[in-house]
Amino acid sequence: MGLRIIDVPRTTARTRDLVGPGGGPGRSAMTTSTPNTDPHRYDHAAIEKKWQSRWAADRLYEARDDDPREPYYLLTMFPYPSGDLHIGHWFAMVPPDVAARYQRMLGKNVLFPMGFDAFGLPAENAAIREGARPHAWTYANIERMRGQLHTMGSSFDWSREIITADPEYYRWTQWFFVQLLKHDLAYRAMAPANWCPSCQTVLANEQVVRGEDGLGRCERCETVVETRDLEQWFFRITKYAEELLDFSSIEWPERIRTMQTNWIGRSEGAEIRFKLEAAVAEWDAITVFTTRADTVFGATYMVLAPEHPLVALVTTDDQRGDVDAYVHSTRMATEIERQSTERPKTGVATGAYALHPFTGARIPIWIADYVLASYGHGAVMGVPAHDTRDFAFATQYGFEIPVVVGGPAWDGEPLSEAYTGDGRLVNSGEFEGLSVAEGKAAIAAALAEREAGGVSINYRIRDWLISRQRYWGAPIPVIYCPSCGPLPVPEDQLPVLLPEVAEFLPTGESPLALNAEFVNVPCPQCGEPAKRETDTLDTFMCSSWYFFRYPDPHNNEAPISGGLAKQWLPVDQYTGGAEHAVMHLLYVRFFTKACRDMGIVPLDEPFLRLFNQGTMTKDGAKMSKSRGNVVNPDDWVSKLGADAVRLYLMFLGPWDRGGDWDDSSIQGHYRWLNRIWALARLQQARGSDAESATRIRRLTHRMIAKASEDIASFRFNTMLAAMMEFTNALAKEPERGAVDGEAWDEAMRSLVLCLAPSAPHFAEELWERLGNAYSVHQQPWPEFDPALISAETVTLVVQVNGKVRAQLETMVGLDAASAQAVAEADASVQRHLEGKTLRKVVHVPDRLVNFVVG
């Protein structure tokens, strides 16, 4: 037994000198700990404080632009500075931190920045509630969270920190707006907009989520949204709809790709113009979009959305009363009841008629709220026989239901429900007998020929509404001049500073509108008195380009220089929650493509790889302030250390599945670290023992292989399990007899290296105590010897009729005959074979032998 416990000096003098007097950035979260004398515990408080200071002093994690090594840009979604870093932030940020540390050990020049998404409603609401100033409130929170991020032991490069509410930052947010405006990618339009009565502002479509009751609700406050007609600024994201469907150059989770694809909602079909019997104003026809042009001969009525501009024009005097009442009632009911798919169809006739493009038949024009103004042309042709909604409507109002597609089972009788399947066209003039697919093509072609329509592609996605009637955001840099019209603020006058205002109470108009000093400004073109835009930009715009800025955060000439863009972009790995699938993650892609086309950055996609972590819950419920179940890790950090909390979060399960916070198992990780600590204090008599060396080295290299594989694919839980297993096996070595000194040292060193990304403070301390040079975080990731991970013996499982009857240690590579012989020799196996007829033997090399007997 060649092991004894020796005492290694706690801290070297050199290190102690580098820990500054104040103790560095550990800040208030650290409790003062009594000197640790327990031999079974390591002093996490002292160690974590010490190394955090040292790393900061040494700027260990700052990425340098002139570093010749391969760049690797790893980004995790930056937080909103809500005030406290809770366990959800840890759950989101620890794994990317581990990944960043791992990539550094692989020899990459890693850019792993952090910042704050600092504009937004909570600051303003806090101001209204508590009388705080949004600016002061936000920046105090940032200060606090920055400190908490330090206690996590994160390796963010703080020299590149960005805060979206800094004028140096939003100057460029505004600049991007001006560029989009100049390239006709931003426009102002009167349009029905989603209005959140609680936030007192408009919302983009993406920011309206469907509540459990099926109603459209504000993504932030869950208030049911209303529709209002307002003049607002939009970005032309629809121009990029087609390109946004192409994910071929990026590795993103299927789930997110599907959600974006569905959101964009590409639909192939045809446009059909139905001439009005009597033209009104500039309208001589109603255009509809349909995916079923093949059924055009079955159209027996047309429906306009109640909001359709033609409604007021075509309605006959007879019908005006009913139509006005219906339009009024839809307006009142707005989204609330219209969202329900269950309720019966309603509608009224306008009294006007359209003409069928092929038969010339008179077709009544109705309005009904099942037709949405925002989709297609806000008008449909009613084909009751082959559309379930039209069938319901036609049944309700007594329209004819002529069959124009005969399915294989159709007997020529009237239908009892809509038939939407394949079949042959009937009652369809010259197109008789064609299949559905042939009919679609032939009819679209015929329509084009008659200039009555043709092939068309429609998208569900709408342009991105970016105006907000709120204070705490970047002012939209536009000036309205009575004679020159709306003009962008000249670039040399950016940023348009957000003034301190006294009144934040939302009135439906931006609080900035009350500030005369802000509003009144000379026209940049003619110099006459003009007025500033008083709305602010959607904060999703701030986060649409923030990843451009980290590579070049202090550039005063441009948002990012061409050289640095080329060096660092795109982001190699992005991580964050899936809740941003069709908001942030779609906007960023649009923004990147728009910037490419404006010649600002040379890239098609912002993020090459995306990984979405799951949600961290508490007692099965989402954590939220309103539920009062938000877990703050600070207590655990002071009790057991940041490293133990990090390990706990990583060990919970697969990262993308989330996990439930249950603090009962955290101390198991602390226990594990202490066991490693104890193992490291064992110092063997320097000796060599070939048998022990082989055994230890095999264990070591197998552990490295497993850890390498798992960390690279974000499988942190199984990586740690492999390392724990290794620790257990290593701890048993001394009991087995002589221990090989060199192999033991290699084992300890490898364990510490593999642990370094996950438990950075602990590993750094142990690395030093094992006599190695600072810093463990600058060491190469250990490599494994493939020769050592292949086993020399395997467990051969012997089954009889599929049931395990023996497990035999055998040499690797036995052939079928020898394996069978070995298996048959086993007593237990023999007992089960006795008196039976052997029908078949299945042999899987180095795995199993199965005797099939009858």
Added chain:
RNA sequence: GCCGGAGUGGCGGAAUUGGUAGACGCGACGGUCUCAAAAACCGUUGAGGGGUAACUCUCGUGCCGGUUCGAGUCCGGCCUUCGGUACCA
């Protein structure tokens, strides 16, 4: 309704993709140390049955069926649950 993901011990979760189900951790139980407790360490721990014993048998991955020598894994049909989406013409 439609599109995805997931159902494995008391709990969180493993399982090389068809080859020993339950790795690793938590908890629990028993023991060592202690005046005692905590901590730490050692052992046991899917359920049930048989044996003084070393041992041994049966069942077992949401449910029902199937394919296969062999199924947590593949196929068919359900159930539950979590996301997403919903009159999109």
